[in-house]
Amino acid sequence: MKLSTRAALLSGLVLPGLGQYLNGQRVKAGVIMTAITVLVLALGGRIFSLVYQVLAAATAPGSLILIPSKQTLAEIHRRAYSENGWLLLLIVSLWLYSIGDAYWNARRKERARPPVSH
Structure with a gap:
């Protein structure tokens, strides 16, 4: 794996859209x-x-209430996941798409470049 491909992949792991930015896809990076x-x-x-x-x-x-009861905390935890799980899934899906897209576009750009002769 070349450095540019690795950079796009690792950047996408840190911040969604950063891999696209490094690949030169500024608009897609901004949208993501x-x-x-x-x-x-x-x-x-x-x-x-x-x-x-x-x-x-x-x-x-x-x-x-300075310290909520265990039942109150359990209710918050249960409702947070049950009512917002779809939103969390959407965020994770978009993040994973961003990582994969950055990687595959970096690989495609890498293959399109002619080999450097020394």
């Missing part, structure tokens, strides 16, 4: 980076809202 950012922010917002709802329902009006 933007999509991942929007999806992660949406997931964070949904989980924050869920935590707020569960904690608000578990407390008496006007009181403050």
